[in-house]
Amino acid sequence: MNPGYELPQNEAGYSFGFLDEYAKREVRRTVLKAICIPGYQTPYASREMPMGRGFGTGGLQVTLSLVGPGDTVKVIDQGADDSVNAVNLRKFIELTCPHVDTTEHTRDATLIQSRHRVPEMPLTEAQVLVLQVPYPDPLVVVEPSEARRKTMHGEGDYSRLLTKLYEDIVQFDEITISHRYPTRINGHYVIDPSPIPRYDVPQLHQNRALILLGAGREKKIYAVPPYSQADPLAFDDVPFRTEDFTDEYGRRRACARCGAIDSFLDELIDDDGARIWQCSDSDYCNERLAAAGKQEVARA
Amino acid sequence: MNQMLEVRNLSKIHGRGCPRCFDSTGPDMDTNICAHCGSVVAAHGVSFDLRAGEILGIMGESGSGKSTLVKTLFFDETPTVGEVLFFDGERQWDLFALNAAEQRWLRNHRFGMVYQNPHLGLNFKVSAGGNIAERLLMSDLSHYGEIRERARRLLARTEVLPERMDESPKKFSGGMQQRVQIAKALATQPPLLFLDEVTTGLDLSVQARILDLILEIQQELGTAMIVVTHDLGVIRLLAGRTIVMKYGRVIESGLTDQILEDPQHAYTQRLVASSL
Amino acid sequence: MQPVLKVEALSKQFQLYEQGKLIPSCADVHLEVQAGALTALIGPTGAGKSSVLKCIHRTYLPTSGRMLYRDRDNHVTDLALASEHRILELRHSDIGFVTQFLHCLPRKAALDVVAEPLLARGEGAGGARERAAELLALLNVPERLWGVPPATFSGGEKQRVNLARGLIARPRLLLLDEPTASLDPATTGRVVDLIERIKAEGVAMLAIFHQPELVNRLADRVVELTPPVAATELLETCTS
Structure with a gap:
């Protein structure tokens, strides 16, 4: 996008938030329905956006329909605010939503659109998290027919999904799903929580914020309302577990940058070719560094 | 013995049907295809009772409607008209007045089905043990170790080698596939089992051992069964009572030894005579 | 009477x-x-x-x-x-029926064939087999045949198995x-x-x-x- 290009403010072709008012209303209605039926994949029209399907058009439509003047928006991609997808979406929002602030700080945001991560910092009741979803239906791996999948969802029949987990344990001694871990919301619908790591799944449980999931290509919106029950599918004797960041000495790996031992880490290769681990959530990492710096200043 | 199933006036038409369907089909008309609208009358006016722990045989040639009958009872097909009551302890179920979820519950918990074609009864994408696990998971068992142990026991009971439980049934012989199907059907210890031509197409020695297994299970667990077959030997071995069907109608029913030694209907006489 | x-x-x-x-x-x-x-x-x-x-x-x-x-x-x-x-x-x-011909499961041992009517009544396998053995002994069926399916027996042997089966349930x-x-x-x-x-x-x-x-x-x-x-x-x- 050309940063020098200014969108004509008063022309009928573009309204606040790019989508026309009718489109935004339809999305809002869908969001309301999705909140009423936690975990239910609510169909919606999904408009064409000026970017390819798969670049977060589902999440973006939700964000653009909910954002208003006075909101502060944060966009993250795999935890980072400065990766290409996040930067472009943020610029698009800035361009189409006058008087809306953007931020890189989780704490300051009222609306957070995210790809593949839930922020480390606990969210508040005043915040909304929008997750971008490529494949909304967790049953697609066991049932090709959408009509039959709908019946299975309706009847809460997830035995075939569980059978897949059983087969995983038989073959690999553990459940091998790393992302998109099927999670049951409020005891009925099982959702695909988008490609967040297993580490983030417990964050869906009893979260204070409203979590909305939007799939643009598949034209579905679903919700994990505040304080919802979110149970990853598992067996009584093979419980769900998150990624393990212990090193060969049995110690929890720490972020090479900020030293955090309570965050989701990305594995990187440094300039010397050595493997290092670093916070995936860049805001979290920066905040910790800033706090540490202040402490040092105070000590000095 | 207590009544378990009461089937009344069950009919199934494949096709759009017309008012003259029933009058223009059946053994007397020598067809099950309606001459007026081309619909197939797979079953018409079928009524029978089944007691707990009893084995009922349904005999007939292909196209007689015998498979349609059990598929209807197992909710694989919906009947055109008819009523079926299922008595289950204190509960009584009007099968075709139930909603889809209730029907699915009955299928998983109280009924079992073994199909002639193992592809219908088994998921070849998962292991033999996984197939049994699926049925146990449907009945809300959620302990991996217990599921595995029950699957192992069921497969051992049906004489499938435990070391093969993690293989896909795709690699199994036809007889072994039927054994896995039987184990799967029995997983939730249903009081009623439907067996649809389970030994058809198998080697004679394999057939014999499967039939032995079915009888042993019936004696151990007291499971009521409806056995659909065109094979008089299977009927003689398994069923206490037998229904004979032709072109969708019941033409004769009685004690199995009576049907075989003193058949009343011309068609049954021919059927019995041709098998000796 | x-x-x-x-x-x-x-x-x-x-x-x-x-x-x-x-x-x-x-x-x-x-x-x-x-x-x-x-x-x-x-x-x-x-x-x-x-x-x-x-x-x-x-x-x-x-x-x-x-x-x-x-x-x-x-x-x-x-x-x-x-x-x-x-x-x-x-x-x-x-009502019991003993015919000249034995209609029974082809692959069942003689002892179990005889015991079956008792088992069908819900009696314990041990006791039923014991009674069956008594009857077979009484009817002169050689003990070596008890564990064998009667299909291969001579006419007289089959008939005795059949009698024992008919009589066991009294x-x-x-x-x-x-x-x-x-x-x-x-x-x-x-x-x-x-x-x-x-x-x-x-x-x-x-x-x-x-x-x-x-x-x-x-x-x-x-x-x-x-x-x-x-x-x-x-x-x-x-x-x-």
Whole structure:
């Protein structure tokens, strides 16, 4: 996008938030329905956006329909605010939503659109998290027919999904799903929580914020309302577990940058070719560094 | 013995049907295809009772409607008209007045089905043990170790080698596939089992051992069964009572030894005579 | 004393559609069987002796007549009209049938074949096998054969297995169709002893014997059957 290009403010072709008012209303209605039926994949029209399907058009439509003047928006991609997808979406929002602030700080945001991560910092009741979803239906791996999948969802029949987990344990001694871990919301619908790591799944449980999931290509919106029950599918004797960041000495790996031992880490290769681990959530990492710096200043 | 199933006036038409369907089909008309609208009358006016722990045989040639009958009872097909009551302890179920979820519950918990074609009864994408696990998971068992142990026991009971439980049934012989199907059907210890031509197409020695297994299970667990077959030997071995069907109608029913030694209907006489 | 079984005017005809024939098998049979007594059916071949037993067992559907069975509770059932489930119940608990031929599971050991009626009544496997072993020993079946399926046995051995199976459950009414047909004299003697013993226990029996001396020795009552008038003749007499 050309940063020098200014969108004509008063022309009928573009309204606040790019989508026309009718489109935004339809999305809002869908969001309301999705909140009423936690975990239910609510169909919606999904408009064409000026970017390819798969670049977060589902999440973006939700964000653009909910954002208003006075909101502060944060966009993250795999935890980072400065990766290409996040930067472009943020610029698009800035361009189409006058008087809306953007931020890189989780704490300051009222609306957070995210790809593949839930922020480390606990969210508040005043915040909304929008997750971008490529494949909304967790049953697609066991049932090709959408009509039959709908019946299975309706009847809460997830035995075939569980059978897949059983087969995983038989073959690999553990459940091998790393992302998109099927999670049951409020005891009925099982959702695909988008490609967040297993580490983030417990964050869906009893979260204070409203979590909305939007799939643009598949034209579905679903919700994990505040304080919802979110149970990853598992067996009584093979419980769900998150990624393990212990090193060969049995110690929890720490972020090479900020030293955090309570965050989701990305594995990187440094300039010397050595493997290092670093916070995936860049805001979290920066905040910790800033706090540490202040402490040092105070000590000095 | 207590009544378990009461089937009344069950009919199934494949096709759009017309008012003259029933009058223009059946053994007397020598067809099950309606001459007026081309619909197939797979079953018409079928009524029978089944007691707990009893084995009922349904005999007939292909196209007689015998498979349609059990598929209807197992909710694989919906009947055109008819009523079926299922008595289950204190509960009584009007099968075709139930909603889809209730029907699915009955299928998983109280009924079992073994199909002639193992592809219908088994998921070849998962292991033999996984197939049994699926049925146990449907009945809300959620302990991996217990599921595995029950699957192992069921497969051992049906004489499938435990070391093969993690293989896909795709690699199994036809007889072994039927054994896995039987184990799967029995997983939730249903009081009623439907067996649809389970030994058809198998080697004679394999057939014999499967039939032995079915009888042993019936004696151990007291499971009521409806056995659909065109094979008089299977009927003689398994069923206490037998229904004979032709072109969708019941033409004769009685004690199995009576049907075989003193058949009343011309068609049954021919059927019995041709098998000796 | 009221008879356990009273047969009145029993007739059986087979209608064979393929051949277009009506074949009478037995006609106008009257008989009674008392508890603790044996009624013997005699008559030439073709008189329908076996048919009468099969009608009572409902392996054949009688064409006409009544077959009144009085059960433990003094309740009378017409076996000709009783429902299939009632007949199965009676076969299970009251009425035993020993035929000349053994119809049993092809791959079951002789001992289990004999024990089966007890198992079907819900008795323990151990006790049932013990009783079966006793009976097989009594009937001179060599012990080495007990674990073998009877399919390979000689005619006499099969028949003894069959007898043991028929007697083990101690029915109230026992139908015997030539139970000694292919037995040697020594074993026949044992069978006769056994029949006398269960008669003394109060079992009512209806039997067909090959040998007239057995009828003389065992029967309390004898019913002689005559071959029924052939259907063609019947038609002729009706029309003339």
